[in-house]
Amino acid sequence: AKLWGGRFEESVTDAVEKFTESISFDKALYKHDIMGSRAHASMLAHQGLISESDRDQILQGLDHIERQIEAGEFEWRTDREDVHMNIEATLTDLVGEPAKKLHTARSRNDQVCTDFRLWCRDSIDTIVSCIKHLQVSLLKLALKNDGLIVPGYTHLQRAQPVLLQHLLLAYVEQLERDVGRLQDCRARMNFCPLGACALAGTGLPIDRFMTSNALGFIAPLRNSIDAVSDRDFVLEFLSANSIIATHLSRLGEEWVLWASEEFGFIIPSDSVSTGSSIMPQKKNPDPMELVRGKSARVIGDLVSLLVLCKGLPHAYNRDLQEDKEPVFDSVKTVIGMLEVSAEFAQNITFNQEKIRTSLPAGHLDATTLADYLVKKGVPFRTSHDISGRAVAVCVQRKCQLQDMSLEELRSISPVFDEEVYDFLGVENSIRKFSSYGSTGTECVASQLNYWISKLGIK
Amino acid sequence: AKLWGGRFEESVTDAVEKFTESISFDKALYKHDIMGSRAHASMLAHQGLISESDRDQILQGLDHIERQIEAGEFEWRTDREDVHMNIEATLTDLVGEPAKKLHTARSRNDQVCTDFRLWCRDSIDTIVSCIKHLQVSLLKLALKNDGLIVPGYTHLQRAQPVLLQHLLLAYVEQLERDVGRLQDCRARMNFCPLGACALAGTGLPIDRFMTSNALGFIAPLRNSIDAVSDRDFVLEFLSANSIIATHLSRLGEEWVLWASEEFGFIIPSDSVSTGSSIMPQKKNPDPMELVRGKSARVIGDLVSLLVLCKGLPHAYNRDLQEDKEPVFDSVKTVIGMLEVSAEFAQNITFNQEKIRTSLPAGHLDATTLADYLVKKGVPFRTSHDISGRAVAVCVQRKCQLQDMSLEELRSISPVFDEEVYDFLGVENSIRKFSSYGSTGTECVASQLNYWISKLGIK
């Protein structure tokens, strides 16, 4: 019989029980459910709502249950619907009457929100630490490839030369904002719903500040209806995860490209590659393909939750039971994506030789040439035009800008002088960059130092 | 060691193995994988690519494996990556050399597509039969409530009276189009990828028409690259499911509303209701809330797959491994939604008394009054205006249109005569409807007969 069965004469059908159960997934909340019950029982005793002996029996029972669960010896029963009812019912089996008092001044509505916020809070901490690990891995990869110049792309066309370190730090920057979003989300969700009960609070003399403190929340939520019915904290969390996943999907794309025969920039080690069941020569960067692909489910999870919440009236609706699986999936997926990206970063080698020999292609120094002209006093639009015409000559002659004679250059514009050759070629280009945040050697060195210190790398 | 390990010197790291494995979910394809392998082995033997004895050992081995799996005795190994490799490797353990020939002229790329199309095809058939069951349940509910007039709503405001049967048949119509979409999708996906191999086909003398026929496909797919790299068949399937889910979310919303104290139109039986852990008087229509809510994950699954496929170059990419879980989830969810909706339909009673007494509210006959005026030759816009003014009088006097005296009506327009009372009141309204597809008694009766015959109800 259900714990809420008082006025019910018939039990639910099997199909309904199966469709409405949540125990198959919400048991993941067991640790936080027990944590919440401990705090609640202690508060009830402190307020004189239950006796100290009741409390002690409850606490001992909860300890026992937690050990059982962690030993894999707890029997999860679908007829007991969810994690809350499973634990409470088992507690009643264990300690009897005192257990029946645990649900005093509490409803599953505030209980599940409390558990879920605690779970999300822990998950955010885990994700943040995985992000840091990836940042460190990217930074170490940068340090291993000091001075390596790679083509910078726009429109996937070679644009300007950049230091590989500069590109890797772009990811580090993006991940740092991801951390910021998670931390803001954590701070905003770290308020306690416990004591909001079904939706209206209670007339029993509870102390919500005591439970809130015990559970590490900043304060109790101010409005009981809001407390049990809003899920904006998970929407925000899954949004942050979706942005992380989008960032990683770009890293995935980039590294898949770089591992191709055509780019050939990186060589993943066997330990992060897989082969083909039919083509014996294949060595595929599968982990990064999956990083790219798994971004899709993180986005899908967010969409599910937005659709779920759309148009629901106050306060709690059973629809909200569907809030958990997308979050569990999003968290697990993002953690996996971060871990595997870090592992990949640790297991690739840059093919410096191939990169270097391919650098002349694409006239990466054309913009530096235009800057040279600007320094000579030519208006930018005219400089751009002159450079463009010089490139056109090179394309036709299949040569590089630095291969053009001064005479040839001067036939395009009389402004050119010998000094121009100090601006041509990718190494010169890189040397010339000087603006804050640019790919110039010193600028990048200074950024590297910033991150080495910030991430505590030795 | 992996089956593709030939040129590999290191095995993948644990994190990569865990991140890239699919066996935890793609084992759901085991039956169709074995089915495909049987057809393939028979074809290979028929074409002389393996011996008849090889084929027989393979077939016996597959039979054995199938029985093991169904008995729960098969050991699924993560180091064997996926369902295909698990079955093939176990087959090799069982029958030795012949098993090593099974993958002749086949790749996992075409194999998984074949399995997946077979699985989807079966799932479509299951969903179609669940839809039929729900249609029958709705129709039976209609037959039980012959003649019951309910308010028809627009903007959730009472608009015109309709027969409950008419409203229930609206759902039957929508579900019928859902069936149509699934059938079109099934027909379009029912082509065989087997023999496309990795992406380019093979030089071995296989007979793709033979395997296609054996597996019940219409024909082999015409282009091997297309065969292994497109997933439009699942995008279409999940789109069809999303539309079904959207339809059911509307039914869910409607029935949740109707079960409220305020509407009070339906009384769900205890067998499809649940209670509250804190509020003893509650009896909640949870199954229909979850039907509404679970539409969110079906939509999320579709979005995942669209995002997944976006921007992938040809041919197979590992991202596509992520195509399965959203489909499995979508199918399971839609089936549950359909089953529970049918069960709910079978377990609700209409509160005819309450509905009848509430019918006067809302001036549902105002449009019939306007039609009366049109019949009298008043232009529609003028009729609408006159009716509107009559309603305004009723609102002020808190009465019904039929409560107005002829004199009062004539003070609004001299066109009114005694006959007007034959058009007022919801029963008269319903009687007057006569257009094809309308809620008029005879129109609805004829539609009911159409569906009784089409759905084969006795």
Add this chain to the structure above:
Amino acid sequence: AKLWGGRFEESVTDAVEKFTESISFDKALYKHDIMGSRAHASMLAHQGLISESDRDQILQGLDHIERQIEAGEFEWRTDREDVHMNIEATLTDLVGEPAKKLHTARSRNDQVCTDFRLWCRDSIDTIVSCIKHLQVSLLKLALKNDGLIVPGYTHLQRAQPVLLQHLLLAYVEQLERDVGRLQDCRARMNFCPLGACALAGTGLPIDRFMTSNALGFIAPLRNSIDAVSDRDFVLEFLSANSIIATHLSRLGEEWVLWASEEFGFIIPSDSVSTGSSIMPQKKNPDPMELVRGKSARVIGDLVSLLVLCKGLPHAYNRDLQEDKEPVFDSVKTVIGMLEVSAEFAQNITFNQEKIRTSLPAGHLDATTLADYLVKKGVPFRTSHDISGRAVAVCVQRKCQLQDMSLEELRSISPVFDEEVYDFLGVENSIRKFSSYGSTGTECVASQLNYWISKLGIK
């Protein structure tokens, strides 16, 4: 001819020009584009990259262009592609040579990001002020309905009595978190990309801190590649908007329900209602239906941007041109939703009489009864059970809990005494609530005061 046309021999086809143009929508950025150009020109002059006379001519030209645009006299040309090229080309028409120097040490890649961040920053400020306006409107609505008790719902079933004020404050709380999200987003996006140029920075001696300060940014972005290629700031913004929209969709649903004949809680004034083209008696709460419905496009806009960014390699890709329309649409829609919700709040009257007479339905005091029993020392689970049985009697007898005689109550449990009647009825229920954040009279009054002071209402 395009400004970038140097090496091009053919101009693009009409179809390509039409497909790739952005001027039809990105002209919305004109004010921020001009603002950015002013800061850039001033910095160039300060750094000696252009003369003071050049700068002055540029600034005067920009002033002129801004006035032209605001007077509707500016000719936007599709062959000039986008807002940046339109303004720069017109500036060249106006002031000649100096204009050709404006694009020195700048690319459209950093320019558009700068404009867009400035535009988003302003939009956030507008949305925040619309939210405040809605909060004030809700609070004033609460103040107008002091003491009004309404049913609190879970599962759309009547659960417990709550003060209307308490419910309205739940929305105020949610909106406050929405403000917090926007402010966090604003702070995180308020960094300056200008000077990142195409992707790599520049070798010209610019001062990025000067432009950053002039434009009110906190600092220049640290990494030029990151600066031009990431769009996480709009993803975060659209996520925040989607959460706002989801909140408002719930308000929309609630008020549509409440305006129905069946609930009848609110009466919208004619000024926020619309009628029917066919049914003269209809008065529909269309604005709130559209608030609910328009949440869909805000969510769709977010999804568009997530899909857009998925899998793009560094740095800038033309795909990113598609980042603007969803943001423009999201912002416009959210502002409209907020404004109209506020207007609706100001134009509804609560039907206090109807609400009061309907309150007895639903046994809203059953939980208070259970609390009474807990206070008497009965374990909660047993109290819940006793209350449940009392309700069952009431359901059968069609009476209220307070209509039961003490004798009847004691036949269910001997614990009952006279004092029980002090706990029955919704007014008593409300009086009993005392926990922090609950719907108790004093708790709500204290929350009201908090918000009156915080929102500065007189």
Add this chain to the structure above:
Amino acid sequence: AKLWGGRFEESVTDAVEKFTESISFDKALYKHDIMGSRAHASMLAHQGLISESDRDQILQGLDHIERQIEAGEFEWRTDREDVHMNIEATLTDLVGEPAKKLHTARSRNDQVCTDFRLWCRDSIDTIVSCIKHLQVSLLKLALKNDGLIVPGYTHLQRAQPVLLQHLLLAYVEQLERDVGRLQDCRARMNFCPLGACALAGTGLPIDRFMTSNALGFIAPLRNSIDAVSDRDFVLEFLSANSIIATHLSRLGEEWVLWASEEFGFIIPSDSVSTGSSIMPQKKNPDPMELVRGKSARVIGDLVSLLVLCKGLPHAYNRDLQEDKEPVFDSVKTVIGMLEVSAEFAQNITFNQEKIRTSLPAGHLDATTLADYLVKKGVPFRTSHDISGRAVAVCVQRKCQLQDMSLEELRSISPVFDEEVYDFLGVENSIRKFSSYGSTGTECVASQLNYWISKLGIK
């Protein structure tokens, strides 16, 4: 004053009028609205509900209005809300009384659905013809590059050689299924809602079959509630569009890759390329980047509509006004994507020389080698292993498989004989493919002929 204003005393506020108007976008339906009104007026006259003279004046008035609109001389008024009211009110201005009879037995609810289905039907026809045009363009591109071998990829790693024609035909196949989806959708939506009126039909003696025929529908919809409240026809349409967009995003990705310096397979003409405002040497394949990027909005549009419809009760709700803009946007975008893809296909040249010289990289013939071994009687798994070891030798020695001496090969497996060289090298590989649907020369030629004939190319 609104046409529905009968019982209203106050007009709506400006903010509400602006928020709820639809004329700014639904005027796109004008042609189909007039078409529907013509059919409706003719039917009303035929049924004796209006006079022949009324009908003639209405028809003349509608002709006049249509001409005005097409000449850009029609005044669209926001205070007249939508396209229907604008046209009807102007008609009344023009012809007086008869116009007031046009809305007899019609509501905006059935009217808008009729218009919208007609509009979607036409749009489907347009999209189908754009698809055919793209298919033809791809086919012609294939014919221009007869015999060109390109690397086939899986995991973006070179896998096996394929004929370019084979790859282009894969797109043709996918587009053909897209046509099929649109045609199924068209057939399912081609039923007429007109006469369903507000939601319940009418008591006036209309002939719905007559209007349905006149408008080219298959038949009137069977259920009036279903007719006005379901939007599954647009959900299905936008799903089909999303799948098209996903296909095109893949084409976009592929061609962006191929246009890169690293791949260098295609050279887009200047007429489909754009340049950079800062980097003079750039020539970017922007149209295909935008094809890839614009897939995002097509997917976003679908999501909007799914979210919109989720959880709406019957029948019409004002939310549904939001159904149009996403559809208009989706249609316009998909047409643009198709047109520009076709134009791009017509304006690229394959760099046959570069492709040919790069073909040796990647050991594309390794699978053909394994097939050779299978033909020699080696079990496939063993063949795969032997080939894998041969490739490993090549990787180490930086040579091709065909560069290995027979002795070297035999040191790996004694099975090798002279004939092996007939299987090595990409040309041999291509020649060996023979399975139906494979990339073998004859197979592809036969597929080309199939499509040439099907698409009617001369």
